[in-house]
Amino acid sequence: MRTQVAIVGGGPAGLLLSHLLHLQGVDSVVLERRSQEYVQQRVRAGVLEQGTMDLLREAGVGERMDREGDVHNGVHLQFDDERLHIPFTELTGRAISVYGQQEVVKDLNERRRADGGKVYFEVSDLSVHDVTTEQPHVRFTHDGVEHELRADFVAGCDGFHGVCRETIPDGIRKVYERVYPFGWLGILATVGPSSDELIYANHANGFALHSMRSATLSRFYLQCEPDEPLEQWPDERIWAELRTRLGAPGWKLEEGPIVDKGVTAMRSFVAEPMRYGRLFLAGDSAHIVPPTGAKGLNLAVSDVDRLAESIVDFYRTGSSTGLDTYSAACLERVWRVQHFSWWMTSITHRFGGPDAEFDRRLQRSQFDYLRTSKAAETTLAENYVGMPKR
Known part of the structure; x- marks a missing residue:
């Protein structure tokens, strides 16, 4: 041939x-x-x-x-129950x-x-x-x-x-x-999204992400051990952790049947x-x-x-x-x-070890900086939507 x-x-x-x-x-x-x-x-x-x-x-x-x-014209970042919206299109003209x-x-x-x-x-x-x-x-x-x-x-x-x-x-x-000391438990559920944008949440229990695939299909991720057995994550525990890590005042997580789950190393x-x-x-x-x-x-x-x-x-x-x-x-x-x-x-996941509390205070500082600085927001936005071709 x-x-x-x-x-x-x-x-x-x-x-x-x-x-x-x-x-x-x-x-x-x-x-x-x-x-x-x-x-x-x-x-x-x-x-x-x-x-x-x-x-x-x-x-x-x-x-x-x-x-x-x-x-999507933006994304939500969350620290504990405080949620911040990063407006991609407003900051960069892209989505x-x-x-x-x-x-x-x-x-x-x-x-x-x-x-x-x-x-x-x-x-x-x-x-x-x-x-x-x-x-x-x-x-x-x-x-x-x-x-x-x-x-x-x-x-x-x-x-x-x-x-x-x-x-x-x-x-x-x-x-x-570089191998990270945690993994992602990925979940696919037949339920409509509970948010108009993706949510990246930093919680004391660990990271969580709310994403979507369609009007009737949602994708979620939970920080877990890289070799976590799926048997340790029954559906009831998954929804409980998602409610906790993604929880915010006035916001409700919609739940539905989980059709797929798996752990991905980072x-x-x-x-x-x-x-x-x-x-x-x-x-x-x-x-x-x-x-x-x-x-x-x-x-x-x-x-x-x-x-x-x-x-x-x-x-x-x-x-x-x-x-x-x-x-x-x-x-x-x-x-x-x-x-x-x-x-x-580094700003969204829980890191263990003797420096865990120090790391979490640094993450809090970064979140506050994003909340108060348009320049910091723009840097995140232009990287997320993709740098222009050179």
């Missing part, structure tokens, strides 16, 4: 990259180890930055997002939209099928070879048949557990990592460089951020937007400038996002 760009990974990053290349006449093949049903059903991120929304619209895959997504990652994947899959895109699900035995030459290739098995896919470039969009990052030798690949991870020869990493294969800042999907979209532009420029003009600067340009944004996600995590 032969193509111009071999894309390893059929999640939002890989599918969007394939679509963006197709719009500019560049051929690609997408290889995904999971089934299409699995990729389209797994519940992941749900907040889209302004830049992500704009790109999906420009690429012709934003119609359902605009119809069904829920645009966010709540629209699930699985919905983005469905839209992209539908468009790739309509355009005749080559997307192979349930591939196995995948390996990447010769990326330091002008003829890299990917070997894989599909439907019991072994294949070799030759390409000009390989895009590693295969997530944290994929094979592409490991293709970069240890002596060249540098990894930076970590930060960056692999450098994001390019090795003709292999380019994008999305979770190169970086993981704590979900506190809602940045994972948006950072992946930013990566593939830049990568698509660089590849198209190479084919149109012969210039490799975009490809040569891809890693450095992406990493500049990656580290800005890492800092914001760390900061959001």
Whole structure:
């Protein structure tokens, strides 16, 4: 098999990259180890930055997002029972939209099928070879048949557990990592949202987040131990903790059947460089951020937007400038996002240890500063809605 760009990974990053290349006449093949049903059903991120929304619209895959997504012009921060609204649009002129990652994947899959895109699900035995030459290739098995896919470039969009990052030798690949001493218990409930905006709550019992997926589906998160057994969180305890941590004067939490729950560990991870020869990493294969800042999907979209532009420029003009600067340009944004996600995590979560009370007083001070400083509010707002493309 032969193509111009071999894309390893059929999640939002890989599918969007394939679509963006197709719009500019560049051929690609997408290889995904999971089934299409699995990729389209797994519940992941749900907040889209302004830049992500704009790109999906420009690429012709934003119609359902605009119809069904829920645009938000701000967010609530809460310390104990005091709630503060950060008005994104008023401060920055930009907004966010709540629209699930699985919905983005469905839209992209539908468009790739309509355009005749080559997307192979349930591939196995995948390996990447010769990326330091002008003829890299990917070997894989599909439907019991072994294949070799030759390409000009390989895009590693295969997530944290994929094979592409490991293709970069240890002596060249540098990894930076931070593991947080807590996790998030994620809950999906068939009940309408109790708030017009997301609520990030810092409570003595721990962090809580009120989010939403639709008019009849709400998403909640509770700080917990990273290895917390789900058996210790029956529905009654979950609702009791949500009422306590999200409680505020005059506000009532709507409750309903819980249809999904799971614990996610909290970590930060960056692999450098994001390019090795003709292999380019994008999305979770190169970086993981704590979900506190809602940045994972948006950072992946930013990566593939830049990568698509660089590849198209190479084919149109012969210039490799975009490809040569891809890693450095992406990493500049990656580290800005890492800092914001760390900061959001540090001001909203309960930290244990001998400095716990000191940390909580610092968090109180930061909350008061946000409440009294437009400059502080603006800094939070412009990072949350997404920094403009550079």
